Amino acid sequence: MYEFDWSSIPGALPFLWRGMCISLEITLTAIGVGILWGTLLALMRLSKLRVLGWFAAGYVNLFRSVPLVMVLLWFFLIVPQLLEKLLGLPPGSDARLSSAIVGFALFESAYYSEIIRAGIQSVPKGQASAAYALGMTYGQAMQLVILPQAFRNMVPLLLTQAIILFQDTSLVYVSALADFFGAAYKVGDRDGRLVELLLFAGAVYFVICYSASLLVKRFQKGTSA
Amino acid sequence: MISIRNVSKHYGSFQVLADCSTEVAKGEVIVVCGPSGSGKSTLIKCVNGLEPFQQGEIWLNGISVGDPKTNLPRLRAHVGMVFQNFELFPHMSIIDNLTVAQVKVLGRNLDESTNKSLKLLDRVGLKTQAGKFPGQLSGGQQQRVAIARALCMDPICMLFDEPTSALDPEMINEVLDVMVELAREGMTMMVVTHEMGFARKVAHRVIFMDHGRIIEDAGKEDFFGTPRSERAQVFLSKILQH
Ligand SMILES: Nc1ncnc2c1ncn2[C@@H]1O[C@H](COP(=O)(O)OP(=O)(O)O)[C@@H](O)[C@H]1O
Ligand SMILES: [Mg+2]
Numbered sequence: 001m002y003e004f005d006w007s008s009i010p011g012a013l014p015f016l017w018r019g020m021c022i023s024l025e026i027t028l029t030a031i032g033v034g035i036l037w038g039t040l041l042a043l044m045r046l047s048k049l050r051v052l053g054w055f056a057a058g059y060v061n062l063f064r065s066v067p068l069v070m071v072l073l074w075f076f077l078i079v080p081q082l083l084e085k086l087l088g089l090p091p092g093s094d095a096r097l098s099s100a101i102v103g104f105a106l107f108e109s110a111y112y113s114e115i116i117r118a119g120i121q122s123v124p125k126g127q128a129s130a131a132y133a134l135g136m137t138y139g140q141a142m143q144l145v146i147l148p149q150a151f152r153n154m155v156p157l158l159l160t161q162a163i164i165l166f167q168d169t170s171l172v173y174v175s176a177l178a179d180f181f182g183a184a185y186k187v188g189d190r191d192g193r194l195v196e197l198l199l200f201a202g203a204v205y206f207v208i209c210y211s212a213s214l215l216v217k218r219f220q221k222g223t224s225a
Numbered sequence: 226m227i228s229i230r231n232v233s234k235h236y237g238s239f240q241v242l243a244d245c246s247t248e249v250a251k252g253e254v255i256v257v258c259g260p261s262g263s264g265k266s267t268l269i270k271c272v273n274g275l276e277p278f279q280q281g282e283i284w285l286n287g288i289s290v291g292d293p294k295t296n297l298p299r300l301r302a303h304v305g306m307v308f309q310n311f312e313l314f315p316h317m318s319i320i321d322n323l324t325v326a327q328v329k330v331l332g333r334n335l336d337e338s339t340n341k342s343l344k345l346l347d348r349v350g351l352k353t354q355a356g357k358f359p360g361q362l363s364g365g366q367q368q369r370v371a372i373a374r375a376l377c378m379d380p381i382c383m384l385f386d387e388p389t390s391a392l393d394p395e396m397i398n399e400v401l402d403v404m405v406e407l408a409r410e411g412m413t414m415m416v417v418t419h420e421m422g423f424a425r426k427v428a429h430r431v432i433f434m435d436h437g438r439i440i441e442d443a444g445k446e447d448f449f450g451t452p453r454s455e456r457a458q459v460f461l462s463k464i465l466q467h
Pocket of ligand 2: 265266267386387
C-alpha cells in the first residue's frame, strides 16, 4: 500500500507560486494576442479580398490541424534563435518563456478567430447597412457597431476557450519551463513524491478551472435573462 | 437631386434590376411600390451605394454614386436612410444612437451633437426616452428614433425602405405622421411603401416595379386614377382591398 507523504509541498509553495505566475502570464498574453490577432484573422476571412481570405483560412486550418504540443516544440526550437538574431541577445539566453508565449498566442489565435468570426456573423447584416448609411467607414462600422455586439455575444465562448487555454499551458513542460505544472513535476521528481505533487497540481487546476466555468455559467444566465 | 439612369443589376444570371430610370427633383416625394421581390429595396440601396450595380449611372446631388472614385461614406453621411427593421444600435442608448455618427462621421463636438439629438428626439415626440435602450421601446418608437437619427445628419434627401412593414398596425400611424410632416416641410424623399394613404397624402409621383423593372412612373393622380399597366392595376386592387 502506497503511503502518501505531503510534507514536501509546504516548503515548495513559493516555487509553485512562481510557476503559477508563469502559467497565468502565458494564459493572459495568449488571450490578449489571441483576441487581437484572432479578430484580424476573422476580418480577413470575411473580407471580400480573396487573398486575405485564403491567407486567414490557411492559417486557421494549419494551426487547428496540428497538435499544440508540436507547435510548442517548433517554437521552442525556432524562436530562441530568432530572438537572438533579431534582438542581438547572447546565444543561449533563456527565451523559453517568450517562445512558449509566442507559440501559444499564434496557436490560440486560430481558435479565437473562429469564435470571433461566428460572433461577427451573428450580428444582423442590417446593422452594418445602418452604420454605412450613416456615413461610417468600414473601420468605424466594425469598431463602433459590429464588434461591440459581436464580442458581447461571444463572451461566454471566449471565457470557455480561456479556461481550456489555461489548462493547455501545462504542455510547456516539454520545454522544461517551470510553469505551475512543470514546477510541481520538478519538486515531485526531486523529492521522490511525484504522485503527491501531481495530485496536488491536479487539484489546483480543477479548483481554478471549475470555479471559472461556474462563473461563466452565471455570467451566461445573467446576460441571457 | 436623384437621377437614376438605365441602372441594371444582376446576381449571376438573375436580373434584380433591369434598365431602371427615374428622376427625383429637390423637394419631391416619390413612393415606390410593387410586389415582394420586385427589386424595390435593391433600387433604393443603389441610390446611396449600399448595393453596387453593374450598368447605368446614379447621380446624387451632382455626384456619381457608381464612380469608384466617389467617397461613398462622405456621400452617405448626408443621405438619410430608414430601414424596415429600424436597425437602431442595440448596445447604445437612444441618445448615443443619435450622436455617434454626428461625432465620429461629421466631427461635431459632443455638446452640439447632444443638443441636436435632443431637438430631433423632441420633434418625433421621444425626448423623454433619450436615456433608454432600443430594446425598451416599442417598434413605432424605435422607427421614430431611426428617423430622428437620420435627420441628425442634416440629410439632403431621405430614403425609406418599407418603414412601417414591421410594425403592429396600431403603430403605423405614429411613424407615417412623422413622415408626412417631413414631406410637407419639403424634404426630398424616396419611400418604398405599400401605404397608399401616405402616397395619396404627400407623394408627387408613384413608381410601380415588377421583376426588376419600373413599369409605371406616374403622377399621383394618374397612378390612382388609371394605372396604365395591368400588373399595376391588379397590384393596386389587391393592396387597396385592405
Ligand atoms: N444577395 C442576393 N443574392 C441573390 N439574390 C438576391 C440577393 N439579394 C436580393 N436578391 C433577390 O433580388 C430580388 C429583389 O430583392 P429586393 O430588392 O429585396 O426586393 P423587394 O424589396 O422589392 O422585395 C429578390 O428576388 C431577391 O431574392
Ligand atoms: Mg424590400
